[in-house]
Amino acid sequence: MKVSTLLGLLPGTALASDVLSVAFFAKEKNHLYDFISTNNEIDYGCRPVVMAADGEHKLHAIISEEQLHHFKRSLNSDVVRIETLHNLNKRQTATAPIGKGDRFKGGKVAPRGLGTRKPSEYAAFQSAGILNADEVYTAMKGLEKEYGLTLFTPPHKTFEGTSLIGGVASKAEKVKKDKQHIYFTSGIHARERGGPDNLIYFISDLLYANEHRIGLTYGNNTYSNSDVKKALAAGIVFIPMLNPDGVRHDQANSNLWRKNRNPASATPGKPRSVGVDLNRNFDFLWNFTKHFDPSTSPASTDPSSEAFYGTAPFSEPETQNMAWVYDEYPNIRWYIDLHSAAGTLLYSWGDDINQSHDPKQNLFNPEYDGKRGIVDDELYREYIDQEDWDNISYQANRTTAAMIKAGGSVFEPQQAVGLYPTSGASDDWSFSRWHKNKKVNKVYGYTLEFGYPTNFYPTSAEFIQNIIDTNSGFMEFILTADEIGLKG
Ligand SMILES: [Zn+2]
Numbered sequence: 187m188k189v190s191t192l193l194g195l196l197p198g199t200a201l202a203s204d205v206l207s208v209a210f211f212a213k214e215k216n217h218l219y220d221f222i223s224t225n226n227e228i229d230y231g232c233r234p235v236v237m238a239a240d241g242e243h244k245l246h247a248i249i250s251e252e253q254l255h256h257f258k259r260s261l262n263s264d265v266v267r268i269e270t271l272h273n274l275n276k277r278q279t280a281t282a283p284i285g286k287g288d289r290f291k292g293g294k295v296a297p298r299g300l301g302t303r304k305p306s307e308y309a310a311f312q313s314a315g316i317l318n319a320d321e322v323y324t325a326m327k328g329l330e331k332e333y334g335l336t337l338f339t340p341p342h343k344t345f346e347g348t349s350l351i352g353g354v355a356s357k358a359e360k361v362k363k364d365k366q367h368i369y370f371t372s373g374i375h376a377r378e379r380g381g382p383d384n385l386i387y388f389i390s391d392l393l394y395a396n397e398h399r400i401g402l403t404y405g406n407n408t409y410s411n412s413d414v415k416k417a418l419a420a421g422i423v424f425i426p427m428l429n430p431d432g433v434r435h436d437q438a439n440s441n442l443w444r445k446n447r448n449p450a451s452a453t454p455g456k457p458r459s460v461g462v463d464l465n466r467n468f469d470f471l472w473n474f475t476k477h478f479d480p481s482t483s484p485a486s487t488d489p490s491s492e493a494f495y496g497t498a499p500f501s502e503p504e505t506q507n508m509a510w511v512y513d514e515y516p517n518i519r520w521y522i523d524l525h526s527a528a529g530t531l532l533y534s535w536g537d538d539i540n541q542s543h544d545p546k547q548n549l550f551n552p553e554y555d556g557k558r559g560i561v562d563d564e565l566y567r568e569y570i571d572q573e574d575w576d577n578i579s580y581q582a583n584r585t586t587a588a589m590i591k592a593g594g595s596v597f598e599p600q601q602a603v604g605l606y607p608t609s610g611a612s613d614d615w616s617f618s619r620w621h622k623n624k625k626v627n628k629v630y631g632y633t634l635e636f637g638y639p640t641n642f643y644p645t646s647a648e649f650i651q652n653i654i655d656t657n658s659g660f661m662e663f664i665l666t667a668d669e670i671g672l673k674g
Contacts, residue, residue: 204251205442207271207640215243216562217265222606226483228253229442229492231640232375232465232525232633233536234606246271246639248442271640281643282379283315284437293327299387300653301402301409301661302394311653312646319434322373322382322427325390326351333393336361338514340507344431345448350507352425354515355389357396357418366421366515367672368664369629371508372524373425374464374612376432377442377642380649381524384636384656385426391657392418404658405592409665417664420672423515428504429464442642444492446504451489451497459489462496465523466608468509468615469499471537471549471558477609482559484537484609495610508612512619512626519674520581520667521629523612524656527637527644529596531586531659533578534570534617534631536602537609541567542575549618559607568603578630581666585634588662594651595638597659602633620674628674634659 212218218236222228222245229248236245249257257268290297300308317325329335336354343349354361372381395402395414402409427433429446436443445461452459466485471477472495474484485495500506512518534540537549538558547554548569557566582599589597602613616631636652636659637644644652 206249206251206254208247208249208254209269209271210245210247210266211239211242211269212266213242218243218245219606221245221266223481223483226486227488227491231527232635233604233608235528235530235604236606248640280645282312282646282649285315285318285321288321288324289314290321290324290328293324293331296328296332297325297386297390298394299391299657300650301391301404301657302398302400308650312650316379316649317383317386318437319427319430322386323351325386326353326426329353329390329393333397335389335393340425340510342503342506342510344503345446346431348430350425350428350430350504352423352511353389355392355418355422355424357415363515364517366423367517367519368420368422368667369511369515369518369521370422370424370524370660371428371612373427373433374429374504374523375444375525376429376436377444378526379643380652381526382426382433384524384653385424387653388657388660389422389424402661404654404661405594407588407592407658407661409661413661413665416668417661420664420668422664423511423518425508425511428508432461440643445494446502448502451494453489456490461494462502463493464502464504465612466493466495466610467500467502467505468610468612470611470615470618471609472499474609477555478537478559478607479557482607484559484607499610512629517627517673518629519627519672520663521613521616521631522634522660522663523632525633525635526652527641528635528639529598529637530635531582531597531599532602532604532613532633532635533582533599534602534614535568536611536614537607538566538568538603540570540575540601542570542572545569548621550622561603561607574630577670581630581663581670582632584666585659585663589655589659592655592658594655597655
C-alpha cells in the first residue's frame with residue numbers, strides 16, 4: 187500500500203489513533219535520501235534532517251501506527267531500520283497547557299519575560315501555560331500600553347478573516363521605517379508551540395530592561411543594560427504569529443496542525459488536505475518540479491502533504507504579509523524565522539550545497555533546472571559570495587554558542603540544505619531578494635529551530651527552557667549583527 191493512502195488514516199480533529207515519533211536509521215546516508223524521495227508524504231517536521239548518530243545516520247519523522255506496521259513489514263532492516271521514540275498521545279498528558287482566559291486582561295497588563303526575573307519566579311510562567319492565540323494579541327496591546335510599542339497590522343486577512351499583528355521595538359520615540367534592521371517572525375508552522383511566546387517575552391524583556399535600566403540574564407548568559415540599548419537601537423520589526431488560523435486550530439484540537447486553514451485545494455472528506463505549508467510558499471525556487479532534480483522532494487504538490495506548496499508563489503495571505511514587511515521597512519538586514527523542533531540554526535542556501543567559485547550556478551539560471559538539490563554531486567551547487575558566506579556562518583556560530591552556553595539544549599549551526607533540500611522557505615527567499623533585484627536591501631535569512639527533534643508540544647519544563655535558549659539566541663544574534671554591520 188502506498189504511504190500517501192495510509193496518511194488518510196490520520197484523524198483530522200484529534201489524535202484518536204496513536205501518533206508516533208520515530209527515527210529511521212541507516213549506515214549509508216544515501217539510503218535515507220532514497221527513503222525520503224520515495225516516501226515524500228511522511229511528516230518529517232519542518233524539513234527532513236539527516237544527521238550522524240553513532241556511526242550511523244538518523245532521520246526523525248512522525249507517523250501513524252498503521253504506517254509503523256507498514257514499515258516494519260516492508261523495510262529491509264539491513265538497509266533502513268525504524269525505531270519508535272515515543273508515543274505522542276501518551277506524551278501529551280505531560281505537555282505544557284494552553285493558557286485559559288486572558289492573562290493580559292485585554293491589554294491592560296503587559297507581559298514580562300524571564301530575562302528580567304529570578305529563576306524562582308519561573309514557576310508562575312509554567313503554570314500559566316503557553317499563550318493562547320487571543321493572548322498573542324492582548325500581549326502586544328499590553329506592550330503598546332506599557333511602553334508605547336509601535337504596533338502594525340499587515341494588510342492581508344487570513345482565510346478565516348483574521349488580521350495579523352506586528353510590532354516595532356526601537357529606541358527612538360517615533361519609529362522611522364528606514365531605521366529598522368532586524369526582523370523576527372514565528373508561528374508560521376502552527377503546531378510549533380511556544381514560538382510566539384519566545385518572541386513576545388524577548389521583546390518584553392528588552393522593553394522592561396530598558397525602562398528600568400537593568401540588564402538581562404538567560405541561564406548562564408548575562409547582558410548589560412548597554413547591550414539592551416544596543417539591541418533596541420538596531421530596530422526590531424516582528425510578527426509573533428504568522429499563521430493565526432493554524433495556531434487556533436492546533437490549540438483547539440491538539441492534532442499537530444502545521445499548515446494554514448485555506449481549503450481551496452482540499453478534497454472533501456480528507457481533513458488533512460486542508461491548508462498550505464506556508465514555509466514552502468515563498469518565491470524561492472517555488473516551482474520545485476521544474477527547478478530541482480526529479481529524484482528530490484523539497485516540497486509537495488499534494489494538498490494532503492504537510493509540505494504542500496500552494497497554488498502559486500505567495501498564493502497565501504500569510505506569506506504576503508511576511509513579505510510586505512520588507513517593503514514597509516526597507517533597511518532590514520537580518521532575519522530569523524523561528525521554528526521547532528530540532529536544535530539547529532540554519533543559514534542559506536537551502537536548495538543545494540554552497541560554493542563561491544562559479545556565479546553561473548545560481549538559482550535564477552534556467553540552464554540548471556532539473557539539476558538542483560542533490561547534495562552529494564558536483565553537477566550543481568548554489569553560488570554564494572564568499573564574504574556573505576563568512577558573515578552568515580560567523581553569525582550562526584556565535585548565536586548557537588550563546589544558546590548552548592545558556593545551559594539547556596544542544597544547538598548546531600548548519601547550512602539550511604543540511605543533507606536534504608527545501609524550496610519556498612522564508613529564509614532563502616529573504617536572502618534571494620537582493621540577488622534578484624539589487625535595488626532592495628540584502629537580507630541575511632535564518633531559520634532557528636528550538637527544542638528537541640519532532641517534539642512540537644513541549645513539556646512545561648521544556649517550554650521554560652526554550653524561552654531561555656531562544657532569548658539568548660535572539661540577543662546574541664542582534665549584538666553580532668551590530669558587530670558585523672546593520673547596513674548593507
Ligand atoms: Zn517549522
